[in-house]
Amino acid sequence: MIDVDVARRVPGFCLKVAFKNGAGITALFGRSGAGKSMTIGLVAGLAKPDRGRIVLDDRVLVDTQKRIFVPSHKRRIGVVFQDSHLFPHFGVRQNLLFGRWFAPRGARSVGFDAVVQTLGIAHLLERAPATLSGGERQRIAIGRALLSDPRLLLLDEPFAALDLQNRLEILPLIERLRDEFKIPILYVSHAVEEVARLAAWAVVLDDGQVVAQGDPADVLRPAFGEDPRFASASILAMQVGRRDTAYGLTQLIHPAGSIWIAGGAGMQGGRVRVVVQATNVTLAASRPQGLSVQGALEGRIARVETSGALALVEIELVGEGRLSAMATRRALDDLGLRRGDLVFALVKTAAIDERLVGGTSSAPARNAG
Amino acid sequence: MLSLRIAIVATLVSLPFGIFVAYALARWHFPGKTLVAAIVYLPLVLPPVVTGYMLLLAFGRRGIFGSLLAALGIVLSFRWTGAALACAVMGFPLMVRAMRLSFEAVDPRLEQAAGTLGANPLLAFFLVSLPLAMPGVIAGATLAFARALGEFGATITFVSNIPGETQTIASAIYTFIQVPGGDPAALRLTLVSIAIALVAIVASEIFQRRGEKRLAGSA
Numbered sequence: 001m002i003d004v005d006v007a008r009r010v011p012g013f014c015l016k017v018a019f020k021n022g023a024g025i026t027a028l029f030g031r032s033g034a035g036k037s038m039t040i041g042l043v044a045g046l047a048k049p050d051r052g053r054i055v056l057d058d059r060v061l062v063d064t065q066k067r068i069f070v071p072s073h074k075r076r077i078g079v080v081f082q083d084s085h086l087f088p089h090f091g092v093r094q095n096l097l098f099g100r101w102f103a104p105r106g107a108r109s110v111g112f113d114a115v116v117q118t119l120g121i122a123h124l125l126e127r128a129p130a131t132l133s134g135g136e137r138q139r140i141a142i143g144r145a146l147l148s149d150p151r152l153l154l155l156d157e158p159f160a161a162l163d164l165q166n167r168l169e170i171l172p173l174i175e176r177l178r179d180e181f182k183i184p185i186l187y188v189s190h191a192v193e194e195v196a197r198l199a200a201w202a203v204v205l206d207d208g209q210v211v212a213q214g215d216p217a218d219v220l221r222p223a224f225g226e227d228p229r230f231a232s233a234s235i236l237a238m239q240v241g242r243r244d245t246a247y248g249l250t251q252l253i254h255p256a257g258s259i260w261i262a263g264g265a266g267m268q269g270g271r272v273r274v275v276v277q278a279t280n281v282t283l284a285a286s287r288p289q290g291l292s293v294q295g296a297l298e299g300r301i302a303r304v305e306t307s308g309a310l311a312l313v314e315i316e317l318v319g320e321g322r323l324s325a326m327a328t329r330r331a332l333d334d335l336g337l338r339r340g341d342l343v344f345a346l347v348k349t350a351a352i353d354e355r356l357v358g359g360t361s362s363a364p365a366r367n368a369g
Numbered sequence: 370m371l372s373l374r375i376a377i378v379a380t381l382v383s384l385p386f387g388i389f390v391a392y393a394l395a396r397w398h399f400p401g402k403t404l405v406a407a408i409v410y411l412p413l414v415l416p417p418v419v420t421g422y423m424l425l426l427a428f429g430r431r432g433i434f435g436s437l438l439a440a441l442g443i444v445l446s447f448r449w450t451g452a453a454l455a456c457a458v459m460g461f462p463l464m465v466r467a468m469r470l471s472f473e474a475v476d477p478r479l480e481q482a483a484g485t486l487g488a489n490p491l492l493a494f495f496l497v498s499l500p501l502a503m504p505g506v507i508a509g510a511t512l513a514f515a516r517a518l519g520e521f522g523a524t525i526t527f528v529s530n531i532p533g534e535t536q537t538i539a540s541a542i543y544t545f546i547q548v549p550g551g552d553p554a555a556l557r558l559t560l561v562s563i564a565i566a567l568v569a570i571v572a573s574e575i576f577q578r579r580g581e582k583r584l585a586g587s588a
Contacts, residue, residue: 046481072484073493085482089500098496102487148486 001184002152006042006052006062015039015208025178025185027199027216029192034205036188040156043186044079045072057151073102078145078183079154083161084137086129092140093125099148110181115143118176135166139173146181153177153185159194167194174198192220196235196273197357217273217321232278232312234323240270249349252295252357255319259295259347263354272357278312280351281325284344285335296344297323304332304339313337315345372538373565375449376517379456380464380510387461387509391468392498396477412523413462421526424455428527451528452535456520460513467512471505472498504577511573515566538562 005018015035019026028036041047043054045061048069054062056077061070078099086095096112116122119139129137138158145153155174159167175198178185189195195202195216202216212219217235241251241258249260252274259274266272288296299317306312311332313325323345337343393399394406412420428435428445435446445451475498483493499506521539528535530544542558545551 044485046484071489072481073487073489075485076487077485079482079485081478081482085476085478087479087483087497089497098483098488099486102492144486 001057002043002186003053003055004039004043006039006049006054008038008042008047008049008052010038013038013208015042017203017205017208017210019203019210019213021184021186022201023182023184024200025174025187025198027195027202028186028188028205029190029195029202029216029220030205031190033207035208036190036205037156038208039205040079040154040186040188043152044077044154045070045075076103076148076150077152077154078148078150080138080141080145080156080158082157084129084141086132086137086140086144088129090129091125092121092127092129092132095129095140096125096143096147099144103147103149110146110149110183112147114180115146118180119143119173133166134162135170138162138166138170142173142177146177146183150183153183155185155187157188157190171197192233192235193275193353195220196275232324232326234276234278234321236274236276236317236321236323238272238274240266240268240272242268250354254297254317254321256299256317256321257295257297257344259297259352260349261352261354261357262349274352274357276323276347277351278324278326280348281323282346282348283313283325283327283331283335283337284346285337285341287344288346295347295349297347298342298344299323301337301339301341301343313343315343317345371449371533371536372518372541372562375453375456375537376514378450379453379460379517380514382453383457383461383464383513384510387464387468387513388499388506391465391509392472392494394465395469395472409465410462412459417459417520417522418526420458421455421523424451424458424523424527428454445528447528447531447535449528449534452524452537453517455523455527456517456537457513459520459523460516463516464509464513467505467509468502471502471508474505475501504581507573507576511569514569518562518565518569 001021003020007014007016009015013035015038017035017039028039030036038047042049042062049062049064051064052062053060053064056075060066060068061075062068087098090098096115100112116125119142121136121139121143124132124136124140129140132140142158159170162170171194174185174187177183178198187195187198199216202213202219203210204212204219217237220235236254238252238254241253243250243264244260249262250264251258251260252272261274284296297317299315301313302316302322303314304311306329309328309330311327311329313327313332315323315325317323325345390405390409394402425446426432428438428451430436430439430444430446438445445454479497479501480493483497484490488496519539520537521543524535524537525540530536530540536544538558538561542555545555545558
């Protein structure tokens, strides 16, 4: 477990963050410039904090009061950078084995073959880094960090430079890493979908400060983005229900109702998180009949925030969770909807990218933060 | 070939210092960095005679370092070793310049990556920075070598022009063209020095291209 409480000031920016992580994946979430990468740099030992403490598994890495600063090569923290930073003068195999030479022999818990198999990189071993695609390079970089037998793995927006297709291929890999190698991961991202899918715990940074931390479904709202109309989204924790094989659909169940998504979402009964854009939610004052929309979630209006012609409606769902819906002010008035009223929220099946629906680990790891 | 020996010794002995100074100038920030750079590059702009004379003052038998070294039984002035020192000092700026540029071209984040993988700074240097800067290191060494072969002014000032001891190819040519009937011998030596220079340049080109090819990843 890592316990971070640090402050660092550089011209024009002041970082002051404190957080802990647990098992599994902890996300550092925030828009660019929020201080995520600087935090990662401090944890990895690439920069010194002005003051503060960093403790990893009871080992003090930084304590400015006691003048302790463990250099990065002695921290045993693996880092995967935004651009992979593979060594261009080594082949893929040598890159993977680079950290292995320095890992203490007794501590080699990660097997070379296991990493190669999990990441699906066996066919790349004899290639040179310059000949690899972006996605392949990142997979090698992840393998290289894993094989140095780290006690903590830092992923600094590892997919920011990748296109959607590559990202969708690598996200399941991260889930496999989390479940197979049992190394705690600190995952930096500004993509709500990625965090919702992967993380058990999210730390939200803004302007160098921790503004929230907790379960991703609770803390990732309100959304970050330039235009709140399209950026507002909610994360729903749901359970995989039955499958309609004839039409290729899967039902996701929530105490407030159920929705359908295209394609599969893993094992029946498994827990998943779904990201729903506020603009894809339609409101109804009574249980709808005869619509093409295939799912309705029941709840009460907790908050209405108007802006021009539009209104952002926050619905407290039956059971747990909140869902944001974007509607016109006129629609709300026509339906006579106000705070506290019962509503049915309709989610369009085709609007959910089923490829981004991911399972949280079977036994969700939590911590007290 | 005395010239060749002097040039090779001068290049090899100054190589580790050159790499160290080039890396320090490329990567580290330290007080007086500009001053160090100025001193290193000074022989490039000073008249060689001035450099030679300063060497004579410092390393001559009664010079500050010279007297110390003489106590240890090492005499540089008017010996071939002194010629090598003069050549090394004259070639040093060229060597450092080429190497510094190539070290600056190595992405420092690669060194950071090596660090997070457990390599201490020294190992990171030998496993990552040095191999990646190798084309520039070879180019720098070649330039210094070529400079050492052609070095004349500082050498003749510091260690004079003693046949068989400090007479380099350049000073030999100079001697031959000063005496009547020496032209054929001077011409012969001229051809020899052209040949050596060509071999050195072609060899460094080949090394460099091989290094670049490897980085481009023609696996």
